[in-house]
Structure formats: C-alpha cells, structure tokens
Amino acid sequence: MKHKASKKLLGKLRRRARVAATYRKITIPLQEAIVDEAMPATMTFYIDNRFTAAHEKAIKRMLMMTVYSWVEHFDAVDANDPAGHPLKFRNCMQKYAKYNLSPVWFEEKISNGGAALDIMMDGFTTAFANNGFGRVPKAYIMYGTGDFTIKAANGNDPEKNSLSVTVNPSMLENSAYGDSIRAGSLWHAWMHRLGYRHPAGKYTSYAIGEAPMCIMRNHQNKLPTEKESKFTSLLD
Numbered sequence: 001m002k003h004k005a006s007k008k009l010l011g012k013l014r015r016r017a018r019v020a021a022t023y024r025k026i027t028i029p030l031q032e033a034i035v036d037e038a039m040p041a042t043m044t045f046y047i048d049n050r051f052t053a054a055h056e057k058a059i060k061r062m063l064m065m066t067v068y069s070w071v072e073h074f075d076a077v078d079a080n081d082p083a084g085h086p087l088k089f090r091n092c093m094q095k096y097a098k099y100n101l102s103p104v105w106f107e108e109k110i111s112n113g114g115a116a117l118d119i120m121m122d123g124f125t126t127a128f129a130n131n132g133f134g135r136v137p138k139a140y141i142m143y144g145t146g147d148f149t150i151k152a153a154n155g156n157d158p159e160k161n162s163l164s165v166t167v168n169p170s171m172l173e174n175s176a177y178g179d180s181i182r183a184g185s186l187w188h189a190w191m192h193r194l195g196y197r198h199p200a201g202k203y204t205s206y207a208i209g210e211a212p213m214c215i216m217r218n219h220q221n222k223l224p225t226e227k228e229s230k231f232t233s234l235l236d
Contacts, residue, residue, distance in 0.1 A: 022049045023140060026056065028063050030132055033071045034078040035125050040132025043067070048143035051169065058172040058182075059141055066183040066190070069215055070124050073117070088219035093117040096222070097210040103195030104156050116207050123194045126158045135159075142166040149177075149234045152189035154197065165189045171234075181234060184216035188235045203232045 023046035030043050047059060069089070076087045097113030103123060110116045130136045136159075144151070144166040155161030165186065171177055177185075188208060196208040203209025213231045222228070 021143070023047060024049055026060060028060055028067070030128060031064075031067060031071045033074040033125075035074055037125065037129060039125075039129055043128060043131045043139075044134075045139045045141050045163075047141040050143045051141070051167075051172075055169055055172050059167065061179070062172075062182045062186055065179045066186045067128070069183060069187065070121060070128070073121050089214055090114045090117050092214035092217075092219045092221075093207070093211060096205065096214070097207045098205040099207070100197055101207045103158075104197065105158075105195050113207065113210070117211070120191070120194070120196075120207070120211065123158045124190070127161075127163055127190070127194060130159065131163055137162045137164075139163040140165075144168055145170070148236060150185045150189045151236050152192045154195075155193040156195050158194050161193050161195075163190055163193055165193070177234075180218055181216050181231075184212035184214075184231070185234045187215055188212035203235055204228060209235060 025044060025046055027042045027044050030040055033039065043063070045059075045063065047056060051059065073089060091114070093113035093116060095113065097116055101110040101113065101116035102108070102119065106119060110119060127136075131139055139162040142164065145168060148166075148168055149171040150165055150167050152165040171182065171185070188211070191208045191211065198206040198208045203213070209232065212235060213228075216231045216234070
C-alpha cells in the first residue's frame with residue numbers, strides 16, 4: 001500500500017539530506033598583492049567529500065586562478081603600466097559595465113565601470129583577508145548538480161559573509177572549460193557573495209555580468225560574431 005508523504009515530512013527529509021554532507025579542509029596560497037592592509041598567507045575552504053581527488057585538484061587551480069585576477073589588478077595599479085593585463089580589465093569594465101555598479105553596502109554613487117572595478121577589488125581584498133584570518137564563517141565548496149556551473153547565495157556584507165559557493169562537478173570534468181572560463185564563473189559567484197546583484201537572467205551591461213565575462217575573454221573586446229550566451233550560460 002502506497003502512502004503519500006506529507007510536505008512537513010518531505011521538508012524534514014530534505015533538511016536531513018543537507019546535514020548529511022561532510023566536508024574536508026583545503027588551503028590555497030594567497031599570492032602577495034600590493035594592498036594597504038595586512039593579508040594572510042593562505043585561504044581556507046571546506047569542500048564536499050563527494051568531490052574526488054581530481055575534482056579537488058581542479059577546484060584548487062580554479063580558486064588560485066580566480067585570486068590571480070585580484071593580484072594582477074593591484075600589480076598593474078602599482079606599476080601604472082598602461083600595457084598591463086589588469087588595466088585591460090579596467091578598460092573592459094569601463095567599456096561594458098553600465099548598471100548596478102555598486103554592491104548593496106556601498107552608499108556613494110559610482111560614476112563608471114572603471115571606478116566600479118576599484119571598489120570591487122577592495123571588496124575582494126576584505127573578503128580574502130577575512131577568510132584567511134578566520135574572521136567570517138567557514139567558506140564551503142558545496143556539491144551540486146543541475147543546469148548550472150557555479151552558483152552562490154546573495155551576500156550583503158564582505159565583513160560578515162563567507163565565500164561559500166556550490167560547484168557542479170561536471171564543470172570540473174569538462175575539458176572545454178579552460179582556466180579563464182572557470183575563473184570567470186567563480187568570480188561571478190563571489191560577486192554575489194560580496195553584495196552585487198543583477199535581474200534574473202540578465203547579465204549584459206551589469207557589473208556582476210561584465211566583470212566575469214571580461215575575465216572569460218581575457219579582457220578582450222566582445223566580438224560581433226560571438227554569441228554572448230557562450231559566457232552567460234556559465235553564470236549562476
């Protein structure tokens with residue numbers, strides 16, 4: 001005889017399933033960047049034990065490649081090198097980012113995409129320092145499946161929110177996704193954690209959409225023959 005489970009029971013079962021996940025600790029080196037505040041030597045994350053050793057290796061590389069965009073930015077600002085790769089990041093943001101330039105916690109008006117990048121990088125500096133020094137809750141790399149690559153719940157304060165994200169293992173296994181693609185996808189998820197927003201399904205011209213796409217394109221201009229969905233399909 002079949003019995004219909006109540007909504008209350010199903011809710012309990014789902015909560016138990018979430019609690020059942022177990023995690024292991026990983027650390028990555030935090031490359032030295034030219035910033036005004038003291039920074040830790042490493043960052044710490046806790047990854048779901050369902051990720052294999054090969055997944056873990058790919059996750060660590062993705063984390064480090066994403067952090068490297070932050071390092072490059074401050075290296076270029078310090079060198080004031082117009083030909084520098086990170087200043088191409090600023091130029092890319094200046095050209096394409098028009099809307100929602102500021103995170104929810106930033107009260108002043110930001111005039112353009114280039115200025116928005118500077119504020120964004122300061123937010124990442126705070127988030128990275130707080131992670132490494134253990135000032136915020138643990139950052140979890142959660143295991144997820146479905147029609148997404150990397151996603152994260154919205155945060156609203158880099159002083160309090162962790163860098164927790166959910167990663168689809170299929171992204172780590174797909175050789176078509178290179179370092180820039182994975183780093184851009186993670187950057188987008190982390191921007192959600194840092195307080196950036198966009199309308200559902202809309203990325204073009206929004207800071208949280210254009211910044212990761214700049215990374216995915218290695219800061220090159222958009223090509224009229226290239227469909228933007230090639231990149232936006234990997235966001236959220």
